[in-house]
Amino acid sequence: MNSLKKHFLLDPKVIFLNHGSFGATPQPVFREYQRWQRELEKQPVEFLGRRFTRLMADSRAALGKYLGTHADNLVYTQNVTISLNIVARSLELGPGDEVLSTDHEYGAIDRTWRFLSKERGFRYINQRISTPIKTEESLVEDFWRGVTSRTRVIAISQITSPTAIIFPIKEIIHRARESGILTIIDGAHVPGQIPLHLDSLGADFYGGNLHKWLCAPKGAGFLHARPEVQHLLKPLVVSWGYESETPSGSTFIDEQEWWGTRDIAAFLSVPAAIEFQEKHNWDKVRDECHELARDAQRGLCELTGLSPLHPQADGWFGQMITAPLPVETDIVALKTRLYDEYCIEVPLIEWFPSPIRAERSDQREHSRSVGEGTGRRAEPVEAVGVGNKLIRVSVQGYNTRRDIDKLCHALSLLLN
């Protein structure tokens, strides 16, 4: 696994255990990225005008093949936050309607629903998913208790951000379809980390990032919409594709993909990212990372004497795990010492489950993380109940067992 490190542009001085937040791009993919940018500059009108449609279609075709769906069901977006904003803002929800989510969701998406809930008067519910999770069945039952006759939308992560758990969304999507409820999946951490076949999964809407675990350049994500629900979407940024003079046959693509002049090199480099992982036998890399992630979780839990939030079976995590930290941990101070004294980049998270007795927890904060966005999210927040302190460890191809050992060693000193 060591040999992969040389392909990445990461500062070798840093023990980088936070692939999850923004990803990292290998040099061949990054070179392709900057090559497209120079290509554009040679003849901007030819590139963004006459070649755009074909270039994007070719890139979408490669992505569709990789994700198990037709290219026409996909549009490139810069990230999942944007993908899910498109969906959430398109749906006609209002008073009397309910959107059911969980208390393990990502802060930006949580905010999107909170904003829209205030604007439009529907209820947004963060259903409690009790931890430690026992079984897939118990998780689904926990979640499904939040469904009522007013539930119009289920919005849920496939791999959760603050807790790094793989949710059994296939069963939830199946039950939702039977009940006539739309499903919107946050797959920010999925592509490249665990297998994803969009057509088999059957979600109505699915947003994914490609700059995270697929290692594409920053600002490469997608929105997938089943053909049957594409008509529900409206443009978020209205541009030439709305009431297009030259309709492509897909209103979905026409309305969502052209956002005016911008650099599209990240989208065009996605095929190179897919090829890089194929060329480097990424199934094996993933397996090795998964083993290392498991060992990291075990090591950290041994250190603290605390239990993980999910069963220790393979299906609950991929290349990213969390482990609980003692409740008295000062995560701001710990984060600073880990970086300043040990050069370890790893996120520490305070995660607030929904209160047991009040599952309708509109307007509450569900997680904050320290050190990845100090400018935006390091201050204390008003929280109900006690926050769970977690450390989230990402293992990517450039990591080694030595990185995990160093983390465990540092924590063994700093937590005492």
Place this chain on the structure above:
Amino acid sequence: MNSLKKHFLLDPKVIFLNHGSFGATPQPVFREYQRWQRELEKQPVEFLGRRFTRLMADSRAALGKYLGTHADNLVYTQNVTISLNIVARSLELGPGDEVLSTDHEYGAIDRTWRFLSKERGFRYINQRISTPIKTEESLVEDFWRGVTSRTRVIAISQITSPTAIIFPIKEIIHRARESGILTIIDGAHVPGQIPLHLDSLGADFYGGNLHKWLCAPKGAGFLHARPEVQHLLKPLVVSWGYESETPSGSTFIDEQEWWGTRDIAAFLSVPAAIEFQEKHNWDKVRDECHELARDAQRGLCELTGLSPLHPQADGWFGQMITAPLPVETDIVALKTRLYDEYCIEVPLIEWFPSPIRAERSDQREHSRSVGEGTGRRAEPVEAVGVGNKLIRVSVQGYNTRRDIDKLCHALSLLLN
């Protein structure tokens, strides 16, 4: 002026007379762009997490100084289409309200208003600005005839896209303020082409592109909002900045600038673009380009025997002009021959003024251009009245008199 050509990455084989559509970036600015991208890749969490706020603030400060406003009144966006979508979608307009625009507006912005007009039930009016324009006063009077007691918003370009005319917006903004009407200015072609001092201009909202005439990398634009109206805005992409855990003191910036993970290198390279123009004595470059644009318009009008759409005084145009083509011109065929036979990149536009007797021309197309977005906008559109065929010539620092001579020569052969 010749000496500047070497700084640009444009294909030397192409006579590039369409700076207006997407701009072009000089090498020093482009190098800075790609340097920021490599810098990000060294430590993505430090860059996008801990350094983001400071980096963006520094870049905004340089832009604010350049544009004559405080940095807190600005947010970076990828382009004007996005800037004005933020504004248009935030305002609470409904049945009984009117948005007054002109028949010289840009297709994407025109579509934004048409879309919202349908969604929300307000009227969107493309007021006819008669051509040839006689005086500033007559233009303002033409426009103001569209104002009624229901006019809530005036949305107008400072430099028009299909017709390349500088509109006297200062007077319009002044009258609008007196009448309690909000002003939203499309300044896509302004920064870097003509002087812009946002605080003196006094528009409520102003969107500008920096990748066009300032020559910043693709995907650099801004939205300016007067402090007094910033509270009217809502986030277009809701993310961590909405109900921020770490408010910066500016809800405007918190809500509008962080859109999730994306490449922010274009924003960070704007100071380099400002410096490049300063270093290369751009006031002089602009003057020379302006002279050349004037000569191009004269030459083309002599060739066709047709008159420009505006008086031939300096204040009506900058580095970009249009000249009418004979009404029988097949602009698709002409565009193809200009590129294939003469390697000249120049847009030919069919522009449809609003009908004289029906100024409330909701739902109509106002321009289409050939060859800059064939994939999206080359097919005929349903149009009322006869389209004006125009050629739009942009003159940037890398252009020479020889480029204009070649264009005139080619047209003298192709139009006969």
